[in-house]
Amino acid sequence: MGAMPLGRIVAANYDKYEVINVADRPRFGPAGVSPDFKELKLPVEEFPKYLQEEGLDAFEYQATRWGPKPQMKKESAEKLGENAKEHDVWLTVHGSYFINFCGDETTIEASKNRLIACVTAADWMGAHKVVFHPGFYGKRSREEAIKVCAKAMKEVIERLKALGIIKVNLGPETMGKKSQLGSLNEILTLCESVEQTEPTIDWAHIHARDDGLIKTKDDYAKILNEIDKRLGTKTVKNLHIHYTPVEFTEKGEKVHHTMAEPEYGPSFRPFAELIHELDLKPVVISESPILDKDSIKMRDILLQILKKGAAKNTP
Ligand SMILES: [Zn+2]
Numbered sequence: 001m002g003a004m005p006l007g008r009i010v011a012a013n014y015d016k017y018e019v020i021n022v023a024d025r026p027r028f029g030p031a032g033v034s035p036d037f038k039e040l041k042l043p044v045e046e047f048p049k050y051l052q053e054e055g056l057d058a059f060e061y062q063a064t065r066w067g068p069k070p071q072m073k074k075e076s077a078e079k080l081g082e083n084a085k086e087h088d089v090w091l092t093v094h095g096s097y098f099i100n101f102c103g104d105e106t107t108i109e110a111s112k113n114r115l116i117a118c119v120t121a122a123d124w125m126g127a128h129k130v131v132f133h134p135g136f137y138g139k140r141s142r143e144e145a146i147k148v149c150a151k152a153m154k155e156v157i158e159r160l161k162a163l164g165i166i167k168v169n170l171g172p173e174t175m176g177k178k179s180q181l182g183s184l185n186e187i188l189t190l191c192e193s194v195e196q197t198e199p200t201i202d203w204a205h206i207h208a209r210d211d212g213l214i215k216t217k218d219d220y221a222k223i224l225n226e227i228d229k230r231l232g233t234k235t236v237k238n239l240h241i242h243y244t245p246v247e248f249t250e251k252g253e254k255v256h257h258t259m260a261e262p263e264y265g266p267s268f269r270p271f272a273e274l275i276h277e278l279d280l281k282p283v284v285i286s287e288s289p290i291l292d293k294d295s296i297k298m299r300d301i302l303l304q305i306l307k308k309g310a311a312k313n314t315p
Helices: 004-013 035-039 044-054 074-086 105-125 142-162 184-193 203-209 217-231 233-237 269-277 292-313
Strands: 027-030 058-062 090-094 129-132 169-172 200-202 240-243 246-249 252-256 283-286
Touching: 027 292, 044 058, 044 074, 044 292, 058 283, 074 090, 074 105, 090 105, 090 283, 105 129, 105 142, 129 240, 142 169, 142 184, 169 184, 184 200, 184 217, 200 203, 203 240, 203 246, 203 252, 217 233, 217 269, 269 292, 283 292
Parallel strands: 027 058, 027 283, 058 090, 090 129, 129 169, 200 240, 240 283
Antiparallel strands: 246 252
Protein backbone atom coordinates (compact mmCIF):
# COMPACT_ATOMS: atom_id res chain seq x y z
CA MET A 1 0.00 0.00 0.00
CA GLY A 2 1.26 3.52 -0.81
CA ALA A 3 2.36 5.49 2.19
CA MET A 4 0.62 8.85 1.72
CA PRO A 5 -3.01 7.66 1.92
CA LEU A 6 -2.36 6.45 5.49
CA GLY A 7 -1.33 9.96 6.47
CA ARG A 8 -4.50 11.40 4.99
CA ILE A 9 -6.68 8.88 6.80
CA VAL A 10 -5.16 9.96 10.10
CA ALA A 11 -5.67 13.66 9.42
CA ALA A 12 -9.27 13.20 8.28
CA ASN A 13 -10.26 11.16 11.31
CA TYR A 14 -8.74 13.54 13.82
CA ASP A 15 -10.62 16.64 12.62
CA LYS A 16 -12.50 16.91 15.90
CA TYR A 17 -9.35 17.89 17.79
CA GLU A 18 -8.50 21.57 18.01
CA VAL A 19 -4.98 22.94 17.88
CA ILE A 20 -3.76 24.20 21.25
CA ASN A 21 -0.38 24.56 22.85
CA VAL A 22 -0.17 20.83 23.49
CA ALA A 23 -0.48 17.94 21.06
CA ASP A 24 -3.50 18.79 18.92
CA ARG A 25 -4.72 15.19 18.66
CA PRO A 26 -3.69 11.72 19.79
CA ARG A 27 -0.33 11.09 18.17
CA PHE A 28 1.68 7.93 17.64
CA GLY A 29 5.32 7.24 16.95
CA PRO A 30 8.36 5.18 17.90
CA ALA A 31 11.10 5.44 20.54
CA GLY A 32 14.05 5.76 18.18
CA VAL A 33 14.48 5.17 14.46
CA SER A 34 12.97 1.99 13.10
CA PRO A 35 15.05 -0.97 11.87
CA ASP A 36 13.76 -0.48 8.29
CA PHE A 37 14.80 3.17 8.30
CA LYS A 38 18.27 2.20 9.58
CA GLU A 39 18.73 0.01 6.54
CA LEU A 40 18.27 3.05 4.30
CA LYS A 41 21.45 4.52 5.87
CA LEU A 42 19.93 8.00 5.96
CA PRO A 43 20.68 10.55 8.70
CA VAL A 44 18.15 10.79 11.55
CA GLU A 45 17.08 14.19 10.19
CA GLU A 46 15.28 12.34 7.39
CA PHE A 47 13.21 10.21 9.78
CA PRO A 48 10.22 12.60 10.18
CA LYS A 49 9.50 12.32 6.46
CA TYR A 50 9.65 8.53 6.71
CA LEU A 51 7.24 8.61 9.66
CA GLN A 52 4.79 10.85 7.85
CA GLU A 53 4.79 8.44 4.94
CA GLU A 54 3.87 5.68 7.41
CA GLY A 55 1.01 7.83 8.72
CA LEU A 56 2.73 8.41 12.09
CA ASP A 57 3.15 11.75 13.81
CA ALA A 58 5.45 11.50 16.85
CA PHE A 59 9.09 10.60 17.42
CA GLU A 60 11.17 10.20 20.58
CA TYR A 61 14.82 10.77 19.75
CA GLN A 62 17.04 8.47 21.82
CA ALA A 63 19.80 10.34 23.64
CA THR A 64 20.01 7.40 26.02
CA ARG A 65 23.80 6.89 25.79
CA TRP A 66 24.75 10.53 26.15
CA GLY A 67 27.29 11.89 28.62
CA PRO A 68 27.81 15.46 29.83
CA LYS A 69 27.76 17.04 26.34
CA PRO A 70 25.21 16.81 23.50
CA GLN A 71 26.39 13.98 21.23
CA MET A 72 24.79 15.48 18.17
CA LYS A 73 25.73 18.54 16.15
CA LYS A 74 23.59 21.61 16.66
CA GLU A 75 22.98 21.82 12.90
CA SER A 76 21.63 18.24 12.76
CA ALA A 77 19.42 18.87 15.78
CA GLU A 78 18.02 22.00 14.17
CA LYS A 79 17.51 20.20 10.88
CA LEU A 80 15.70 17.36 12.64
CA GLY A 81 13.46 19.96 14.30
CA GLU A 82 12.72 21.72 11.00
CA ASN A 83 11.89 18.44 9.30
CA ALA A 84 9.69 17.36 12.20
CA LYS A 85 7.69 20.58 11.82
CA GLU A 86 7.49 20.23 8.07
CA HIS A 87 6.26 16.64 8.31
CA ASP A 88 3.98 17.24 11.32
CA VAL A 89 5.90 15.03 13.74
CA TRP A 90 5.72 15.76 17.50
CA LEU A 91 9.28 15.61 18.77
CA THR A 92 10.52 14.52 22.20
CA VAL A 93 13.86 13.24 23.50
CA HIS A 94 14.60 10.27 25.73
CA GLY A 95 17.37 11.45 28.04
CA SER A 96 20.50 9.64 29.13
CA TYR A 97 20.21 6.36 31.01
CA PHE A 98 23.22 7.52 33.03
CA ILE A 99 21.17 9.73 35.30
CA ASN A 100 20.69 8.96 38.96
CA PHE A 101 19.31 11.77 41.06
CA CYS A 102 19.29 9.55 44.18
CA GLY A 103 23.00 8.65 44.11
CA ASP A 104 25.88 10.27 46.01
CA GLU A 105 26.76 13.92 45.50
CA THR A 106 29.21 13.29 42.63
CA THR A 107 26.68 11.11 40.81
CA ILE A 108 23.94 13.71 41.25
CA GLU A 109 26.17 16.50 39.88
CA ALA A 110 27.17 14.37 36.87
CA SER A 111 23.49 13.45 36.37
CA LYS A 112 22.50 17.12 36.26
CA ASN A 113 25.07 17.77 33.52
CA ARG A 114 23.85 14.77 31.53
CA LEU A 115 20.22 15.86 31.75
CA ILE A 116 21.13 19.45 30.82
CA ALA A 117 23.05 18.17 27.76
CA CYS A 118 19.92 16.31 26.62
CA VAL A 119 17.65 19.30 27.26
CA THR A 120 20.07 21.59 25.39
CA ALA A 121 19.85 19.38 22.30
CA ALA A 122 16.08 19.09 22.74
CA ASP A 123 15.92 22.88 22.73
CA TRP A 124 17.93 22.98 19.47
CA MET A 125 15.38 20.56 17.97
CA GLY A 126 12.41 22.46 19.30
CA ALA A 127 11.43 19.21 21.07
CA HIS A 128 8.70 19.42 23.68
CA LYS A 129 10.07 17.26 26.43
CA VAL A 130 13.01 15.25 27.75
CA VAL A 131 11.91 11.97 29.27
CA PHE A 132 14.27 10.48 31.86
CA HIS A 133 14.58 7.82 34.53
CA PRO A 134 14.97 9.62 37.88
CA GLY A 135 17.22 7.10 39.64
CA PHE A 136 17.66 4.13 41.97
CA TYR A 137 16.83 4.17 45.68
CA GLY A 138 20.15 2.49 46.50
CA LYS A 139 20.74 2.85 50.22
CA ARG A 140 18.31 5.72 50.61
CA SER A 141 14.82 5.43 52.04
CA ARG A 142 12.01 6.22 49.61
CA GLU A 143 11.27 9.51 51.37
CA GLU A 144 14.89 10.59 51.26
CA ALA A 145 15.31 9.47 47.63
CA ILE A 146 12.38 11.57 46.46
CA LYS A 147 13.62 14.58 48.40
CA VAL A 148 17.13 14.56 46.92
CA CYS A 149 15.71 13.83 43.47
CA ALA A 150 13.29 16.79 43.59
CA LYS A 151 16.08 19.04 44.85
CA ALA A 152 18.39 18.03 41.99
CA MET A 153 15.61 18.55 39.43
CA LYS A 154 14.89 22.02 40.80
CA GLU A 155 18.57 22.88 40.40
CA VAL A 156 18.46 21.61 36.81
CA ILE A 157 15.47 23.88 36.12
CA GLU A 158 17.32 26.86 37.62
CA ARG A 159 20.32 26.22 35.41
CA LEU A 160 18.13 25.75 32.34
CA LYS A 161 16.42 29.06 33.05
CA ALA A 162 19.82 30.74 33.31
CA LEU A 163 20.61 29.25 29.89
CA GLY A 164 17.33 30.65 28.56
CA ILE A 165 15.82 27.19 28.02
CA ILE A 166 12.21 27.45 29.15
CA LYS A 167 10.20 25.64 26.48
CA VAL A 168 11.40 22.08 27.08
CA ASN A 169 9.62 20.17 29.85
CA LEU A 170 11.25 17.58 32.05
CA GLY A 171 9.35 14.28 31.88
CA PRO A 172 10.27 11.92 34.73
CA GLU A 173 9.00 8.45 33.82
CA THR A 174 7.09 5.85 35.84
CA MET A 175 9.61 3.02 36.19
CA GLY A 176 9.21 -0.73 35.87
CA LYS A 177 11.68 -2.07 38.43
CA LYS A 178 10.98 -1.98 42.13
CA SER A 179 14.56 -0.82 42.80
CA GLN A 180 13.94 2.37 40.79
CA LEU A 181 12.40 5.58 42.03
CA GLY A 182 9.35 5.94 39.82
CA SER A 183 6.09 4.63 41.24
CA LEU A 184 3.09 6.58 39.92
CA ASN A 185 2.83 8.36 43.27
CA GLU A 186 6.52 9.33 43.23
CA ILE A 187 6.38 10.66 39.67
CA LEU A 188 3.28 12.71 40.47
CA THR A 189 5.01 14.06 43.58
CA LEU A 190 8.01 15.15 41.48
CA CYS A 191 5.67 16.89 39.03
CA GLU A 192 3.88 18.64 41.91
CA SER A 193 7.13 19.89 43.39
CA VAL A 194 9.20 20.89 40.34
CA GLU A 195 8.10 23.47 37.77
CA GLN A 196 8.40 22.87 34.00
CA THR A 197 7.82 19.17 34.77
CA GLU A 198 5.09 16.85 33.42
CA PRO A 199 4.86 13.08 33.93
CA THR A 200 5.76 10.40 31.42
CA ILE A 201 3.31 7.58 31.98
CA ASP A 202 4.81 4.27 30.91
CA TRP A 203 1.90 1.81 31.04
CA ALA A 204 4.17 -1.23 30.76
CA HIS A 205 6.28 -0.03 33.67
CA ILE A 206 3.27 0.61 35.92
CA HIS A 207 1.91 -2.82 34.95
CA ALA A 208 5.22 -4.63 35.61
CA ARG A 209 6.11 -2.78 38.81
CA ASP A 210 2.72 -3.55 40.34
CA ASP A 211 2.67 -7.26 39.40
CA GLY A 212 0.33 -6.97 36.41
CA LEU A 213 -1.88 -4.18 37.71
CA ILE A 214 -3.57 -3.12 34.46
CA LYS A 215 -6.17 -5.65 33.34
CA THR A 216 -9.31 -3.68 32.56
CA LYS A 217 -10.40 -0.29 31.31
CA ASP A 218 -11.23 0.53 34.91
CA ASP A 219 -7.61 -0.08 35.92
CA TYR A 220 -6.47 2.50 33.35
CA ALA A 221 -9.27 4.87 34.40
CA LYS A 222 -8.25 4.73 38.08
CA ILE A 223 -4.72 5.81 37.18
CA LEU A 224 -5.99 8.60 34.92
CA ASN A 225 -8.28 9.79 37.74
CA GLU A 226 -5.37 9.91 40.13
CA ILE A 227 -3.33 12.01 37.67
CA ASP A 228 -6.32 14.29 37.14
CA LYS A 229 -6.74 14.74 40.88
CA ARG A 230 -3.08 15.50 41.49
CA LEU A 231 -1.98 17.41 38.38
CA GLY A 232 -5.19 18.62 36.80
CA THR A 233 -7.30 18.02 33.72
CA LYS A 234 -4.98 19.72 31.24
CA THR A 235 -2.20 17.32 32.20
CA VAL A 236 -4.33 14.19 32.08
CA LYS A 237 -5.78 15.18 28.69
CA ASN A 238 -2.32 15.72 27.22
CA LEU A 239 -0.23 12.91 28.64
CA HIS A 240 3.06 11.69 27.29
CA ILE A 241 2.69 7.91 27.13
CA HIS A 242 5.06 4.99 26.64
CA TYR A 243 3.54 1.68 25.66
CA THR A 244 4.69 -1.86 24.97
CA PRO A 245 3.48 -5.28 26.07
CA VAL A 246 5.81 -6.40 28.87
CA GLU A 247 6.99 -9.51 30.65
CA PHE A 248 7.78 -9.16 34.35
CA THR A 249 9.06 -11.03 37.40
CA GLU A 250 8.68 -10.36 41.13
CA LYS A 251 11.33 -7.64 40.73
CA GLY A 252 9.31 -5.87 38.05
CA GLU A 253 9.98 -5.32 34.34
CA LYS A 254 11.88 -8.08 32.52
CA VAL A 255 11.52 -7.72 28.74
CA HIS A 256 9.41 -5.88 26.15
CA HIS A 257 7.25 -7.83 23.70
CA THR A 258 5.33 -6.98 20.54
CA MET A 259 1.58 -6.50 20.25
CA ALA A 260 1.42 -9.75 18.29
CA GLU A 261 1.98 -11.58 21.59
CA PRO A 262 -1.36 -11.27 23.41
CA GLU A 263 -0.11 -13.25 26.42
CA TYR A 264 1.74 -10.11 27.56
CA GLY A 265 -0.16 -7.16 29.00
CA PRO A 266 -1.27 -4.55 29.41
CA SER A 267 -3.69 -4.54 26.50
CA PHE A 268 -3.72 -1.29 24.52
CA ARG A 269 -7.38 -1.39 23.49
CA PRO A 270 -8.97 -0.36 26.82
CA PHE A 271 -6.70 2.70 26.91
CA ALA A 272 -7.65 3.53 23.32
CA GLU A 273 -11.32 3.33 24.34
CA LEU A 274 -10.62 5.83 27.10
CA ILE A 275 -8.83 8.13 24.64
CA HIS A 276 -12.10 8.24 22.75
CA GLU A 277 -14.48 8.41 25.72
CA LEU A 278 -12.54 11.03 27.68
CA ASP A 279 -11.40 12.94 24.59
CA LEU A 280 -7.71 12.57 25.50
CA LYS A 281 -4.89 13.80 23.26
CA PRO A 282 -1.92 11.74 24.36
CA VAL A 283 1.37 11.42 22.55
CA VAL A 284 1.89 7.65 22.53
CA ILE A 285 5.43 6.40 22.03
CA SER A 286 5.91 2.74 21.10
CA GLU A 287 8.70 1.00 22.98
CA SER A 288 7.90 -2.42 21.55
CA PRO A 289 10.76 -4.32 19.86
CA ILE A 290 9.22 -3.48 16.47
CA LEU A 291 8.71 0.21 17.32
CA ASP A 292 6.87 1.97 14.47
CA LYS A 293 5.11 -1.22 13.35
CA ASP A 294 3.32 -1.34 16.70
CA SER A 295 2.72 2.43 16.58
CA ILE A 296 0.72 1.77 13.42
CA LYS A 297 -1.19 -0.98 15.23
CA MET A 298 -2.05 1.34 18.15
CA ARG A 299 -3.12 4.09 15.78
CA ASP A 300 -5.36 1.72 13.87
CA ILE A 301 -6.97 0.41 17.06
CA LEU A 302 -7.85 4.01 17.99
CA LEU A 303 -9.06 4.85 14.48
CA GLN A 304 -11.32 1.80 14.56
CA ILE A 305 -12.78 2.88 17.91
CA LEU A 306 -13.27 6.48 16.73
CA LYS A 307 -15.00 5.26 13.60
CA LYS A 308 -17.36 3.07 15.63
CA GLY A 309 -18.03 6.00 17.97
CA ALA A 310 -18.80 8.28 15.04
CA ALA A 311 -21.16 5.70 13.55
CA LYS A 312 -23.00 5.47 16.89
CA ASN A 313 -23.49 9.23 17.02
CA THR A 314 -24.94 9.50 13.51
CA PRO A 315 -28.77 9.28 13.48
ZN1 LIG B 1 12.41 5.28 29.51
